[in-house]
Amino acid sequence: MSPAKVDSAEPLWRxxxxxxxxxxGYAVLLVVxxxxxxxxxGWAWVVIAxxxxxxxxxxxxxxxxxxxxxxxxxxxxxxTAGLLLxxxxxxxxxxxxxxxxxxxxxxxAGPVLAWAVQYGRRAGVIAALIISGCxxxxxxxxxxVVLNGVVLLLLAGVVVGHLARLAAEVETERQHVIQVEAxxxxxxxxxxxxxxxxxxxxxxxxxxGTEAGGEAAELGRLAGQQEAALRNLVGxxxxxxxxxxxxxxxxxxxxxxxxxSEQITVSVPxxxxxxxxxxxxxxxxxxxxxxxxxxxxxxxxxxxxVLVEDEPALVTVTIRDDGPGIPDGRLAEAASAGRLGVSHxxxxxxxDLGGSATIRSIAxxxxxxxxxxxRRAGLPVARSPAAG
Amino acid sequence: xxQDAPIRVxxxxxxxxxxxxxxxxxxxxxxxxxxxxxxxxxxxxxTAAARPDVVxxxxxxxxxxxxxxxxGLRAAHPAARVLVLSASGEQQDVLDAVKAGAVGYLLKSAxxxxxxxxxxxxxxxxxxxxxxxxxxxxxxxxxxxxGGGADGGGAGAPRLTERETEILRMVAxxxxxxxxxxxxxxxxxxxxxxxxxxxxKLHLHNRVELVRYAIEHGLADEP
Numbered sequence: 001m002s003p004a005k006v007d008s009a010e011p012l013w014r015x016x017x018x019x020x021x022x023x024x025g026y027a028v029l030l031v032v033x034x035x036x037x038x039x040x041x042g043w044a045w046v047v048i049a050x051x052x053x054x055x056x057x058x059x060x061x062x063x064x065x066x067x068x069x070x071x072x073x074x075x076x077x078x079x080t081a082g083l084l085l086x087x088x089x090x091x092x093x094x095x096x097x098x099x100x101x102x103x104x105x106x107x108x109a110g111p112v113l114a115w116a117v118q119y120g121r122r123a124g125v126i127a128a129l130i131i132s133g134c135x136x137x138x139x140x141x142x143x144x145v146v147l148n149g150v151v152l153l154l155l156a157g158v159v160v161g162h163l164a165r166l167a168a169e170v171e172t173e174r175q176h177v178i179q180v181e182a183x184x185x186x187x188x189x190x191x192x193x194x195x196x197x198x199x200x201x202x203x204x205x206x207x208x209g210t211e212a213g214g215e216a217a218e219l220g221r222l223a224g225q226q227e228a229a230l231r232n233l234v235g236x237x238x239x240x241x242x243x244x245x246x247x248x249x250x251x252x253x254x255x256x257x258x259x260x261s262e263q264i265t266v267s268v269p270x271x272x273x274x275x276x277x278x279x280x281x282x283x284x285x286x287x288x289x290x291x292x293x294x295x296x297x298x299x300x301x302x303x304x305x306v307l308v309e310d311e312p313a314l315v316t317v318t319i320r321d322d323g324p325g326i327p328d329g330r331l332a333e334a335a336s337a338g339r340l341g342v343s344h345x346x347x348x349x350x351x352d353l354g355g356s357a358t359i360r361s362i363a364x365x366x367x368x369x370x371x372x373x374x375r376r377a378g379l380p381v382a383r384s385p386a387a388g
Numbered sequence: 389x390x391q392d393a394p395i396r397v398x399x400x401x402x403x404x405x406x407x408x409x410x411x412x413x414x415x416x417x418x419x420x421x422x423x424x425x426x427x428x429x430x431x432x433x434x435t436a437a438a439r440p441d442v443v444x445x446x447x448x449x450x451x452x453x454x455x456x457x458x459x460g461l462r463a464a465h466p467a468a469r470v471l472v473l474s475a476s477g478e479q480q481d482v483l484d485a486v487k488a489g490a491v492g493y494l495l496k497s498a499x500x501x502x503x504x505x506x507x508x509x510x511x512x513x514x515x516x517x518x519x520x521x522x523x524x525x526x527x528x529x530x531x532x533x534x535g536g537g538a539d540g541g542g543a544g545a546p547r548l549t550e551r552e553t554e555i556l557r558m559v560a561x562x563x564x565x566x567x568x569x570x571x572x573x574x575x576x577x578x579x580x581x582x583x584x585x586x587x588x589k590l591h592l593h594n595r596v597e598l599v600r601y602a603i604e605h606g607l608a609d610e611p
Binding site: 196197267270322 | 403405406409448475479480482483495496497499500519520522523524526527528530531534557560561562563567
């Protein structure tokens, strides 16, 4: 058994102890009321005394999780059933036929609850059936009264068993969440403390190396690449902690920031940009397609900027490069020839999401791709910016 | 300033190697490095006496947050302009420092000429806007317009004009002031002023909110 289960079940064990003592009080009351039905009233008080003693024993024994062994739980059930059956020798047969409550009364539910809490619903049902069986043997003539008791016992066994399992699950879940949170806090601390120092050194090497020239410049360039990669990792880890809050939402920034490199600057707002996961994935794919396009058409050294904007009704991502731009008409010509990645993977993706893509290009001043995604995904977009 | 007397610079950074390198770069380029500090407390202690024109501030200090240092520096020596130089570029930290009064932001990976130019422009009173900072400011104005957050917003929130939004978006997508001026047929100075205004609105709003917070919580005797 996991320790988590023990923790969450403790209140239930205390409740069982309280129930047992309270039910003894009820049993005493019933003996007093029905004293005329007992052929051996003195023995009825002995049974009550044994019940009290057994309750004290089990309460002390059940208080410690390691003592809740099958042996103890079995003994609990056996002693309870025995006391229940002892009623046969104490009551007049007439009282049995009328369905007068046995001396033990509702106290017999104690082991049913214990079995349910310790071993779950099924065990609770089995214990309930055993106790009910004894009751049935005892009072078979008063079948409706006994059936009432059976139903209540079964109900107690099932409900309490279910409750115990639910509590254990919640506890396990809680432990898991605490662990995840502790781990992510530790990661944040590491990110801040250690990575920051590494970033400083890498940035310094890049700076000095570039100035020194020659082989040192190559070193500086490599340091710069690593600096950018590490900064993304840290920034991503901080900004893009897996989406909490509304189910299925993710932070678009966490998907777009990794594109950052020496040539590519990604600029985002300070707050999370929430989108449905599917929409965010598609949008991020469109951004990557646009950046691939920049590399393919403008070369490895072309610079590009990505801007993420978040408005209540609209998320906009703009990708601009400083390449030569697309000559007038080439885009349409290529699209009609059916061989341009741009129109298909970018415009198509956005259209499928219910958004739009605009491509603008000024000869000599690069190309600008604007991706607009309305927040209420699935709705067709009313706005139709001038097509590029 | 700039031509006659050398620009007075203070460098605040807990990383000794980096601090020395930055100080040396500045000295070689003709700036007067009047003080260096390894943590926030030290920076606040010396700033009034050192009277820097520009404070080059690393946001990740061991003892204080970037916001606290920025606020403290502005209080100790209001003439000092804070240029944030950050290694990790953590968005919220940068935005908070800028709202607290920093007027520029540069990543440490910026090349030396870019850095030296940023210090000079900061001393001249210009805001140093990288694309990253422009995106943060745009985002913050949108958040304020929504009335989001506990620090006010909604109806009383500052807003950007259409022109300011347009220009910030251009800065955020990597266009230089010169390119923006050409596209909008404005002067370079006008573009600069528009950018500057956006920061001004943010600073003013932040100060108003701070005072309001202080009064509401009984921290201030007089507004």
